[in-house]
Amino acid sequence: MLVDRWRTALAVRGRGIPDRGRPVLVLVLLGILLAMVTALFMTYDLKGSLDFALELRGRKVGGMLLVGFAVAYAAVLLHTITNNRILTPSLMGFDALFVLIQTGAAFLFGTLAFLAIDVRLRFGIEVGIMLAFAAILYRLLFGGENRDLFLLVLAGIITGTVFSSLTALIMRVLDPNEFLTLQDLLFANFSTVNRDLLLVSAAAVVVIIVATRPLLGQLDAVAIGREHAINLGVNHRAVVRQCLVAIAVLVSVSTALVGPVAFLGLLVSNMAYQLTGTFRHRYTPAAAGMIAAIALIGGQFILQEVFASVVRLSVIISFIGGIYFILLLLREAGR
Amino acid sequence: MIELSGVTKRYGPNTVVNSVSLTVPGGGVTALVGPNGAGKSSLLSMIGRLLPMDEGEIRVDGLDVSRIAGDVLAKKLSILRQENQVAVRLTVKELVEFGRFPHSRGRLTAEDGRHVEEAIDFLELAEFAGRPIDRLSGGQRQRAFIAMVLCQDTDYVLLDEPLNNLDMHHASQTMGLIRRLATELNKTIVIVLHDINFASYHADRVVAMKDGAIVADGTPREIITGLSMAEIFDLEVPVHSYADRPVAAYFAIGSRHLHDQD
Known part of the structure; x- marks a missing residue:
C-alpha cells in the first residue's frame, strides 16, 4: 500500500511536473537516508575509547554536514539569481583563490611556518581574504549602473584562471619538499576538522540560512526571470545582492574549513x-x-x-x- | 492616472526616449504605435520600472515609480514584455498563480484561488491548465501570460506587443480579450502595437512615437490618416474606411496597381 503510494508520488507526471506531495516525500526520504548514513558512520566498528571515537567521528560528521549544506545552498542561490543551472560558485574563483593563498603562504613563509600558525588565525585570514575578494569583485561590477550578472560570473572565471596561473607559477619555483606538504593541504580534508572552527563555521552558516529565509518566497519569483520578478513586486536588485553576499560567505567558510569541494x-x-x-x-x-x-x-x-x-x-x-x-x-x- | 514628465533614456550617445511627457487618464485602451526603434518599448518598460530612466519622472496614481516600493506598485500596475521566456518549468496554472504573488507572497489563499480560476476561464485556458507552458502553441502561451497579468488584478496593465508572432485568428482573439479587460473589467491598458489597424479598431487613443518623441496623439480617426502615416512611418499609406474605422492598407504598398485604381 505505502509502496504503491510512494510509487505514484514519485512517478514523473508530464515530464517533471510534480504533484504537490512529491517534494515533501522526497525531503522525508532524504532525511531518513541521511539519518541512517550518519548513524552508520558514527557507530560502525567502534573500538577502544568510546568517547574519543564518537567525538572524532562527530567532528567529521559535523564538518561534512556543514560543508554539504553550505555548498548546496550557495549553488542553489547562484542558479536562481543567474537563471542558469549549470553554474557553480567554484567557477567564480573561490577555490582557485584558496589554492593561491595556501601556495603563496607556503612560498613566502614555508609550509612549516604556515602550519605552525594557530588554525583559528589561519581560518580567519583565509575567510577574510576570500570575502575581500568577493567584495571587490561585486563592488567593481555592481557599483555602477551596469549590473549584469553574467559579467560578474565571467569576471569570476577569468580571475579564477589568473589565480590558477599564479599558483602554477609559484609551484614551479617551490622547493619539492614544500610542494609535497602543500599538495596535501590543497585537497579537501574532512578528517582533521578543528572543533572551534567547526563551531564558528556552523554559526556563520546558520546565520546565513536564517537571514535568507525571508527571501525564499521571493526567490521563487526571481527564478522565473528578472522582469517577471520585478513586475510581481520583488526588489530584484536587493535580493540578488543579498544572495551574492550569502554565496560569498557560504563558499568562503566551507572552503576555508575543509578545502575546495568543486x-x-x-x-x-x-x-x-x-x-x-x-x-x-x-x-x-x-x-x-x-x-x-x-x-x-x-x-x-x-x-x-x-x-x-x-x-x-x-x-x-x-x-x-x-x-x-x-x-x-x-x-x-x-x- | 499615469503621468510622465520629461522622461529620457540614453544608451551612450544615443537618446532612445527624448523628454517625453504624457498623461494617460484612468480607463480605456491607449495604443503606442510607431516605427521600430521609436522608443515605444523603452518607454513602456520605464513606466513599468523594468528600465531605469536617466531623466524625468513617472507617476502612477501619484506614486513615483522609481521610488515607490516594488510590492506596492505591483498591486497597482502590471507589465508584460515582449519576450516571455520563463527560466523554469511551469504549468499554465502555476504561471497564472504567480500573478497572485504581490497579494499573497506565494501562500495562496482561497481568494487567490478564485482569481486564478477566473483568469484561466476568462482566457479560455481551462483545458491547458495542467500543461507545461513550453509545450503550448504561441497563441496559448501568450494567453497564459495575459492570464497571469490579469490575475495580478491591477488597475493598470502595460502590454508590449502582445500580438507578436500570433496568427490572424489568435491575434484578433487576443486583442478582443484585451479590449474586454478595459470594457468589462475597467482596466487602464497601455499597449504597444505594431499593426496600426488593431489600434484603429480596438484603441480609444493612439499615441504615435518616432525617434524617441511623441509625434501624434489623438483618437484613431484623428491619427490614422494618410498624412500622419507618411509623417510617422515615412511611407505613403492609403487609408480606407471599414466599419466606420480607418484602415491603413500598408500591406498593399510595393504592388502599386492596387491603390492606383482608387
Whole structure:
C-alpha cells in the first residue's frame, strides 16, 4: 500500500511536473537516508575509547554536514539569481583563490611556518581574504549602473584562471619538499576538522540560512526571470545582492574549513531539482543540502571502510561531478 | 492616472526616449504605435520600472515609480514584455498563480484561488491548465501570460506587443480579450502595437512615437490618416474606411496597381 503510494508520488507526471506531495516525500526520504548514513558512520566498528571515537567521528560528521549544506545552498542561490543551472560558485574563483593563498603562504613563509600558525588565525585570514575578494569583485561590477550578472560570473572565471596561473607559477619555483606538504593541504580534508572552527563555521552558516529565509518566497519569483520578478513586486536588485553576499560567505567558510569541494554544489543541486521535480525554494535548498551531506558522509564511509582511505573523497567528488557536468551540458545542448 | 514628465533614456550617445511627457487618464485602451526603434518599448518598460530612466519622472496614481516600493506598485500596475521566456518549468496554472504573488507572497489563499480560476476561464485556458507552458502553441502561451497579468488584478496593465508572432485568428482573439479587460473589467491598458489597424479598431487613443518623441496623439480617426502615416512611418499609406474605422492598407504598398485604381 505505502509502496504503491510512494510509487505514484514519485512517478514523473508530464515530464517533471510534480504533484504537490512529491517534494515533501522526497525531503522525508532524504532525511531518513541521511539519518541512517550518519548513524552508520558514527557507530560502525567502534573500538577502544568510546568517547574519543564518537567525538572524532562527530567532528567529521559535523564538518561534512556543514560543508554539504553550505555548498548546496550557495549553488542553489547562484542558479536562481543567474537563471542558469549549470553554474557553480567554484567557477567564480573561490577555490582557485584558496589554492593561491595556501601556495603563496607556503612560498613566502614555508609550509612549516604556515602550519605552525594557530588554525583559528589561519581560518580567519583565509575567510577574510576570500570575502575581500568577493567584495571587490561585486563592488567593481555592481557599483555602477551596469549590473549584469553574467559579467560578474565571467569576471569570476577569468580571475579564477589568473589565480590558477599564479599558483602554477609559484609551484614551479617551490622547493619539492614544500610542494609535497602543500599538495596535501590543497585537497579537501574532512578528517582533521578543528572543533572551534567547526563551531564558528556552523554559526556563520546558520546565520546565513536564517537571514535568507525571508527571501525564499521571493526567490521563487526571481527564478522565473528578472522582469517577471520585478513586475510581481520583488526588489530584484536587493535580493540578488543579498544572495551574492550569502554565496560569498557560504563558499568562503566551507572552503576555508575543509578545502575546495568543486562541483559538489552543482552535482547535488541538480539532483535536488530532478528528485523533487520543482524549483520552489521551500524544498530545493533543503533537498540539495541533504543530498550533499549524504554524498559526503556515505562517500567518506565507503572510502574509509572499503578503500582504506587511499583515495581522497574530494578527488572522487571532482571526478563524478565532472562527468555529471558534461552530461548536464550535453542535455542542455540537446534541448 | 499615469503621468510622465520629461522622461529620457540614453544608451551612450544615443537618446532612445527624448523628454517625453504624457498623461494617460484612468480607463480605456491607449495604443503606442510607431516605427521600430521609436522608443515605444523603452518607454513602456520605464513606466513599468523594468528600465531605469536617466531623466524625468513617472507617476502612477501619484506614486513615483522609481521610488515607490516594488510590492506596492505591483498591486497597482502590471507589465508584460515582449519576450516571455520563463527560466523554469511551469504549468499554465502555476504561471497564472504567480500573478497572485504581490497579494499573497506565494501562500495562496482561497481568494487567490478564485482569481486564478477566473483568469484561466476568462482566457479560455481551462483545458491547458495542467500543461507545461513550453509545450503550448504561441497563441496559448501568450494567453497564459495575459492570464497571469490579469490575475495580478491591477488597475493598470502595460502590454508590449502582445500580438507578436500570433496568427490572424489568435491575434484578433487576443486583442478582443484585451479590449474586454478595459470594457468589462475597467482596466487602464497601455499597449504597444505594431499593426496600426488593431489600434484603429480596438484603441480609444493612439499615441504615435518616432525617434524617441511623441509625434501624434489623438483618437484613431484623428491619427490614422494618410498624412500622419507618411509623417510617422515615412511611407505613403492609403487609408480606407471599414466599419466606420480607418484602415491603413500598408500591406498593399510595393504592388502599386492596387491603390492606383482608387
